[in-house]
Amino acid sequence: MAEKTSAAFTQPLRVLIVEDNQIDRRMLESMLSESSSAVSLRKSTDTLQGAIKLLDEYEFDIVVLDMNLPDSEGEDTLVRLSSKYPEVAIVINTGAYEDEMGLHTLSYGAQDFLVKGKYTAYVLNKALHYALERKRLERELTKAYERIKETQAQLLQMEKMKVVGALASGIAHEVKNPLATILYGVTYLRQQLNPADDKVLAALANMKEAIDRANGTVNDLLNFASTPQLDRKLEDLNALIEKSLSLIHHEIEKKHIEVFKKLDQAIPMITIDRNRIEQVLINLMLNAVQAAGEGGKLEFKTYSHALSGAPGDFSFLDKRKFKAGQTVVVCDIEDNGTGIPADSLSKVFDPFFTTKHDMGGVGLGLSVSKSIMESHDGTIFIENRSSGGARARIIFPSDAASL
Ligand SMILES: Nc1ncnc2c1ncn2[C@@H]1O[C@H](COP(=O)(O)OP(=O)(O)O)[C@@H](O)[C@H]1O
Ligand SMILES: [Mg+2]
Incomplete structure (x- = not known):
């Protein structure tokens, strides 16, 4: 020392x-x-x-x-x-x-x-x-002082996550059971009233959609609170991006968003839980769509990069996790939206931090994505682009392939 x-x-x-x-x-x-x-x-x-x-x-x-x-x-x-x-x-x-x-x-x-x-x-x-x-x-x-400060901040964050996790899983279970009852009731009414007045059917369809949304949030909470077993297999990240994009194409078309792709077909396969990473990609894509808004632009890039260890080369990566000589596989998701205000940048990964209360935002997307990326020994960043809008970046160690 x-x-x-x-x-x-x-x-x-x-x-x-x-x-x-x-x-x-x-x-x-x-x-x-x-x-x-x-x-x-x-x-x-x-x-x-x-x-x-x-x-x-x-x-x-x-x-x-x-x-x-x-x-x-x-x-x-x-x-x-x-x-x-x-x-x-x-x-x-x-x-x-x-x-x-x-x-x-x-x-x-x-x-x-x-x-x-x-x-x-x-x-x-x-x-x-x-x-x-x-x-x-x-x-x-x-x-030494800087190290202490850093460790203290990490401890505090871990402590916070533990409390939120425990609370969240308790609440999620409490909510899931009544939701199941309501869903059962709605499905039953839908069958009994068939064929009935259109307005009643529309109301039931709305109720069903609201239940699905609430159920999705509850599942997010449970995911966030638990450390699920990963089902890791060799996967092609580019294919997973295409699949995730197709799952949200509805949102993209509705808002007339233009999508640009620069996917490097030569990136190595990575060993990941495809459902979990799909969830991360969709969270990031939806955030980008919401930020870009009507007529906005999205850009997806993939590439691999051999870490040289030289100052300035991916120096934002945690040196304890990523070593020089290692190859990483990177996916950037960029939008030309509003970007993230400077005072929010440090909070976007906090559970329940959202600036979208009015759009039904819960603020779990990024915190769940972060824990998924960390369980894959990877990492996630968000920054503002100098040209406006935000860039979310996920990084996987490519030697995950040998796990
Ligand atoms: N691409 C982006 N552009 C601007 N702000 C973003 C972007 N992605 C995330 N954010 C900010 O981070 C917050 C947290 O995101 P997230 O955890 O996905 O929750 P939610 O989308 O439910 O608000 C958002 O409310 C928003 O303020
Ligand atoms: Mg989100």
Whole structure:
């Protein structure tokens, strides 16, 4: 976990001196050359712009900084350097009358401060090494803090899902039985009244449709709450997309939606539970149809991708689950709809989060899809496209084929 062990005082340093007072600068330079520490790189400049140029060109461990320069004054100098180069340790070189100010600088990202004329070569050397060590600890602390935050968020989410799951399955069972009774009654009336008045028949048909819808929601809830056994077989994702599309063609035609497909026929087969993945695809397709609206456009893409592990290459994937060298099979479902407001992006996978109350949305589609994708060792993302609309992406490890 530790980056490296504590730096010994003899570790060669790469030091940048930023000081506009010539005497002070010479003094620092000569102290650094006489001190016992080997300085492997030493550059000097008298302006902030000069410092930025050198920091861009060379790699330094530490900057000895006078904050009052011809082109930048006071704390601003420090803040600009420490925010632009967070990896570099900074030791402030202040005038004697600025003693209190020196202390202040620590809260602006400096690791230490020295008061001009009050230190020896030995003290300077020690201060630089201490500052470097402090910077290293600071980096580790930040990393550890980020890890803790991430774990805490995951735990909270798991806890939330557990409670919702337990509640949901209880309620679902309570609702399913009366629904079955109502459905039985409607079917019975339909038979008894046949042939009867059209209005009665239409009312019964509406009731039957409402029951089916409620039953669908209850099944979603039960799916969401349980971890069902998967029935995994080798499947062709492209064929499954075509099948899912055909199941919702009614919705697509009703809204005059144009569908574009770029399905790579060379993607490997994947080992999946076809019913479950069909459910994911339909959820995503329906969301896209609802977002795109009348006359909208949908686009489906499939492709496979070998993860290189290079920074920026599918770097949104969890490194614990997806390793470099692995091939993934990806399906993107894009729409040219409204997109997702920034403050909703982190909530769309929460159970019962919906912005479609008025259209009968329940907010389970994405949370169910997420749990299905995770049970397949895959993952799911939603983002806004830069050209407008949203992109849902599901990713499968292709080595699932060898399971
Ligand atoms: N393609 C999309 N475009 C815009 N918003 C979306 C899209 N997909 C999902 N959302 C947002 O995520 C919410 C949750 O989606 P979902 O879990 O499928 O539930 P529901 O569709 O029942 O609302 C939606 O209400 C919507 O606000
Ligand atoms: Mg939905």
